Amino acid sequence: MPLWLELTIRVAGVVVAFLTLPLIVGQAEHKVMAHMQGRLGPMYAGAFHGWAQLIADGVKFVQKEDVTPRAADRPVFQLAPLVALVPYLLVLLVIPLGPDDLVGQALDIGLFFALAVVGVGVVAVLMSGWASANKYSLLGGLRAAAQLLGYELPLVLAAASVAMAAGTLSLPGIVEAWEPWWLLWQAPALGVFFIAGVAEIRRPPFDMPIADSELVFGYMTEYTGLRFAFFLLAEYVGIVVIAALTTVLFLGGWQGPFGDDYLGWLWTLIKVFAVSFVIIWLRVTYPRLREDQLQRLCWLVLVPVALAQLVLTAAVKIAT
């Protein structure tokens, strides 16, 4: 296969994943939340159990007026949704779906790339919070920045533990090195990574920056139409990215009960959707944390646990 054809196919594959997976997760969120709360959720759009609800939402968002507040810093305000969305698209490039190079672009330091690029999302939140010229937005932006900076640390430490255990920073390499008993040995890191990941994408119960009962809608208050839709899409892609990273790092990626070679992609997808389901489940189950509880959880629980896990990993690695 010529290089350009292979490149096109890979990029197209990633774009298709970027366009479909978040929609599936979004639709699942509508339905799962509804059923957990004893209601039906979307039922009409697309006739069968409201499967086209998000497409209908998209059409609605496109039609809405794109309002920029007069006092806002126009270019920064308009750029922020894109800065929020693009990092997640880039991360999807390096997440392996199956064995034998079934990945957008296999990077030697894929894990590092993913963490670095996810971290760029904070800039978008600060941009939107500040440029809206709205004190609720600014408060939301500041809360988000404090939260993201704090939770970045346990996230990176937990990922470092797995990288140490596998002896590589390449995501396919980590999946190859993974063995089922890691579920036990790396369990604290799995917990820390998952919790910090949920906080990193600002999902409930870690949605202090949005906190609709006190901050209207946080840094997204002033956004309308397509730009607001971009923020929503970024949230759903965020779920997919965190679920996929958890899968690849801690749950063995494409390794399944049988047929890893040809069914690997299926195992990965099943695990990604299972983790996404748990993220949605958390939203319905837990009340929002208070700002001080949020920081306390991060610095007094997650960081020490992650450090202890690093020590444990290093000890086991040296002993074997």
Place this chain on the structure above:
Amino acid sequence: MTAADVLLLGLGAVAVGSGLLVVTTRHLVRAGLYLVVCLGAVAGLYLVLTAELVAWVQVLIYVGAVVVLLLFAVMLTRAPIGASDDLDRPGWPALLVGGGAGLGLAALLVDAFRWTKVDLPEAGTAERLGTEIFRSWVLPFEVLSVLLLAALVGAIVVSRPDIGTRE
């Protein structure tokens, strides 16, 4: 000129241009955002020079953490939207020092290397950097980590006035 040369020149121009904007703009927060662009372009330069790990460390630490802290601090204190006309910046001394250092270093490097061709070393993968740091550069690495630890402890002591006071 190869594609790498073009990329280097382009990214260098972006880095210098946004760097200039950082110090000349009258919009406080935008200065921080231009700094993001500048540091991102420098990360791009590292990538072109095949130092992958350094490039992504640059993005993770500088774009993802340092600039965000900076913006955070600016927004906590005073961050008006629009131009601030009451900024007092010592323009000329800064221009002299900054421009002098930049041009002086550039002249020195150009004079030192002339048209010498330097082959790129092997790609700066994580493995190679790890070997280098923990084989040849262990002592500086350890000294640096002690220095950072001291800075950390110092920051905690400075920020908590209740430590060390006796009643």
